[in-house]
Amino acid sequence: MLKQYSFEDTAVQTFDDKTSLAMRTENLQVFYGTNHAMHDADLAFPKNQITALIGASGSGKSTYLRSLNRMNDGIATVTGKIWYHNVDINEPDVNIYEIRRHIGMVFQRPNPFAKSIRENIVYALRANGIKGKAELAERVEASLKGAALWDEVKDSLDKSALSLSGGQQQRLCIARSIAMEPDVLLLDEPCSALDPISTVKVEETLLKLQKKYTIIIVTHNMQQAARVSSQCAFFHLGHVMEYTSTGTMFSNPQIPVTQDYIAGSFG
Amino acid sequence: MEQTNFQLKNQKTQSNDWSARLHHATRATREDWMGKGISYLCIGVIILVVASMLWFITSKGIATFTQNHVSLVKFLTGTNWAPDQGQIGALPMIVGSFAVTFAAAIVATPFAVGTAIFMTEISPNRGRKLLQPVIELLVGIPSVVYGFIGLAVVVPFMRHLVGGSGFGIISATFVLFVMVLPTITSMTVDSLRAVPRHFKEASLALGATRWQTVSRVILRSATPGILTAVIFGMARAFGEALAVQMVIGNAAIMPKNLISPASTLTSQLTTGIGDTIDGTLPNNALWSLALILLLMSLFFNALVRVIAKRGQLKHER
Numbered sequence: 327m328l329k330q331y332s333f334e335d336t337a338v339q340t341f342d343d344k345t346s347l348a349m350r351t352e353n354l355q356v357f358y359g360t361n362h363a364m365h366d367a368d369l370a371f372p373k374n375q376i377t378a379l380i381g382a383s384g385s386g387k388s389t390y391l392r393s394l395n396r397m398n399d400g401i402a403t404v405t406g407k408i409w410y411h412n413v414d415i416n417e418p419d420v421n422i423y424e425i426r427r428h429i430g431m432v433f434q435r436p437n438p439f440a441k442s443i444r445e446n447i448v449y450a451l452r453a454n455g456i457k458g459k460a461e462l463a464e465r466v467e468a469s470l471k472g473a474a475l476w477d478e479v480k481d482s483l484d485k486s487a488l489s490l491s492g493g494q495q496q497r498l499c500i501a502r503s504i505a506m507e508p509d510v511l512l513l514d515e516p517c518s519a520l521d522p523i524s525t526v527k528v529e530e531t532l533l534k535l536q537k538k539y540t541i542i543i544v545t546h547n548m549q550q551a552a553r554v555s556s557q558c559a560f561f562h563l564g565h566v567m568e569y570t571s572t573g574t575m576f577s578n579p580q581i582p583v584t585q586d587y588i589a590g591s592f593g
Numbered sequence: 594m595e596q597t598n599f600q601l602k603n604q605k606t607q608s609n610d611w612s613a614r615l616h617h618a619t620r621a622t623r624e625d626w627m628g629k630g631i632s633y634l635c636i637g638v639i640i641l642v643v644a645s646m647l648w649f650i651t652s653k654g655i656a657t658f659t660q661n662h663v664s665l666v667k668f669l670t671g672t673n674w675a676p677d678q679g680q681i682g683a684l685p686m687i688v689g690s691f692a693v694t695f696a697a698a699i700v701a702t703p704f705a706v707g708t709a710i711f712m713t714e715i716s717p718n719r720g721r722k723l724l725q726p727v728i729e730l731l732v733g734i735p736s737v738v739y740g741f742i743g744l745a746v747v748v749p750f751m752r753h754l755v756g757g758s759g760f761g762i763i764s765a766t767f768v769l770f771v772m773v774l775p776t777i778t779s780m781t782v783d784s785l786r787a788v789p790r791h792f793k794e795a796s797l798a799l800g801a802t803r804w805q806t807v808s809r810v811i812l813r814s815a816t817p818g819i820l821t822a823v824i825f826g827m828a829r830a831f832g833e834a835l836a837v838q839m840v841i842g843n844a845a846i847m848p849k850n851l852i853s854p855a856s857t858l859t860s861q862l863t864t865g866i867g868d869t870i871d872g873t874l875p876n877n878a879l880w881s882l883a884l885i886l887l888l889m890s891l892f893f894n895a896l897v898r899v900i901a902k903r904g905q906l907k908h909e910r
Binding site: 395397423424425426427430431432433435437438439440449450453454499502503506 | 789791792794795796797798799800801802805809810814
C-alpha cells in the first residue's frame with residue numbers, strides 16, 4: 327500500500343535573476359478529459375544544463391514534458407503559462423510548428439521513419455524550408471556528429487534507418503532533432519528501450535550536447551538522473567514535490583516523499 | 594526383504610498404470626481429432642471446388658483453340674466479334690474492360706484517398722460516426738441498383754451533355770467509380786490507421802505541419818496498402834457485369850471514343866451466354882472470355898501479394 331504524502335509539503339527551488347532560464351512554467355495543469363493529471367507545476371529550466379524529471383510511472387512527468395512543446399494538443403487540455411523567451415507559448419494563437427522547431431523532442435521508443443538515415447534528417451530540414459544541397463549535406467554531417475553517430479554511419483547514409491541498432495536509432499532521432507538547431511531538447515525516457523551499452527553512449531552524447539542546448543530529460547532510472555543531470559525535479563501522482571540541484575536531491579532530499587523514493591521504498 | 598519386494602512390485606504396477614493412463618484416449622484427445630478432421634474436410638472440399646472450377650473454365654476456355662482451331666493471336670488481336678460467322682476477335686471487349694477499369698480506378702482513387710485522410714487524420718470522430726456507415730452502406734448496395742441508377746440518371750445525362758445514345762465507356766466509368774469508391778476508401782482507411790502512431794508523433798515533434806506529416810510520412814508509409822486497395826477496386830471493376838452491362842451499350846466493336854456504345858468481357862458474357870449452344874464455337878468463345886477474366890483476377894491477386902511482400906521488406910530492412 328502506497329503511503330499518503332501531503333501535496334502541500336513541497337520543496338521547489340526558484341532561480342534568482344542572474345540565472346538565465348531557457349523556459350519556465352507557471353501553474354501548469356493538464357487534464358485528460360476529467361482526469362486531472364498534472365497539478366500546478368511551477369518549474370524553471372536554466373540554460374545549457376540538463377534537468378531530469380524523475381518519479382514513478384503515472385506521476386505525470388511525461389505528461390508535463392509533452393506539454394512543453396505542445397505535443398499534448400488534441401490529446402489533453404493544458405492550462406497555465408509556459409514562458410519561452412518572454413512569450414507564453416501555451417496561448418492558442420502561437421504557431422505550434424515554430425515552437426517545435428525551437429523545442430525539439432525525442433521519444434521513449436526510437437522512432438526513425440522507414441527511410442534512409444540521410445532522409446530521416448533531411449525530412450525535418452526540408453519540412454522547415456531548408457533546401458540547398460550543400461547546406462543539407464552539411465547539416466546532416468553536423469547533426470550526426472553532434473549525436474555521436476557520424477563515425478558509425480558515415481559510409482552508409484543511404485541505408486534504411488531501420489537497419490540500425492536500437493541505440494543507434496535513438497541517437498539518429500537525437501540527430502534529427504538537433505539538425506533543426508533547437509534551443510531546448512526534450513527527451514522522454516530516451517534510454518528505457520536500450521541496452522546498457524547503448525545507454526552509456528546516449529548519455530555521453532547528452533553530456534556533450536548540453537554545451538549547446540538546454541536539455542530536459544524524463545527518466546525513471548534514478549541512477550541515470552544522477553549521472554547526467556545538474557537539476558532534478560521529483561514528480562509524485564501529478565504533483566511536483568521537490569526540485570533542487572541533483573546533488574542535493576540524491577544526498578539530502580528535503581521532504582519525506584522524496585526521501586522514500588530515493589531510498590527505494592516505492593516506485 | 595518382503596518389504597522391498599513389495600515396494601518394487603508396487604512401483605512397477607504404478608509405472609505400468611501411468612503408461613496406460615498417459616497413452617489412452619480421452620474425451621479431450623478425441624475432440625482434438627474431431628476438430629482436426631472437420632477442418633481438413635472443409636479445406637478439402639474448398640480446394641476441390643476451386644480446382645474443379647479452374648479446370649472446368651480452363652478446359653472449356655481453350656476448346657476454342659484446340660477444337661475450333663482459332664489462333665490465339667487472332668483471338669487476342671482480332672477486332673471483329675461475330676461468333677456465329679466464325680469471327681471471334683476479342684480485342685474490343687478486352688480494350689473495353691481495361692478502359693472502364695483503369696478509368697474508374699483513376700477517377701476513384703483521389704476521392705477515396707481524400708475521404709480516407711479526412712476519416713483518419715482530419716476528423717476521426719465524424720469519420721467514424723458519419724462516413725463509416727455511409728461507406729458500409731455503399732458496399733452493400735446490389736450492383737443491379739447501381740446499374741439501374743446509371744441507366745435512369747447517368748445515361749440520359751450523358752445523352753443530354755454530349756449527344757449520342759448516352760451509352761458508353763464514360764457512363765460505365767461513372768457507375769463503376771461509385772461502385773469501387775467504397776472498396777478503395779475503406780481499405781485505404783485501414784492502411785492509414787495501421788501507420789504506427791509514433792511516425793506521426795516523430796514528424797510533428799520535428800516541427801512538420803499536419804499536411805507535411807500526412808503527405809510525406811503517413812501516405813508514404815501507407816503506400817503499399819493504398820496500392821492494394823486500388824487493385825482490389827480494379828478487380829471489382831474488372832469483374833462487374835450487371836451494372837456495366839446496363840449502361841455501356843453492349844456493342845462488340847472497337848470503342849472509338851468514350852461516348853459510343855462498347856462492351857466489356859463481362860457484359861459480353863452475360864448478354865451472350867443464353868443464346869449459344871453448348872459445344873459450339875460461339876459457346877466456346879464465351880468460355881474463352883471467361884478464361885481471360887479468370888487469368889486477370891489471378892493476376893490481380895498475384896499483384897496484391899507482390900506489393901504486400903515489398904511493403905513488408907521495406908519495413909523490416
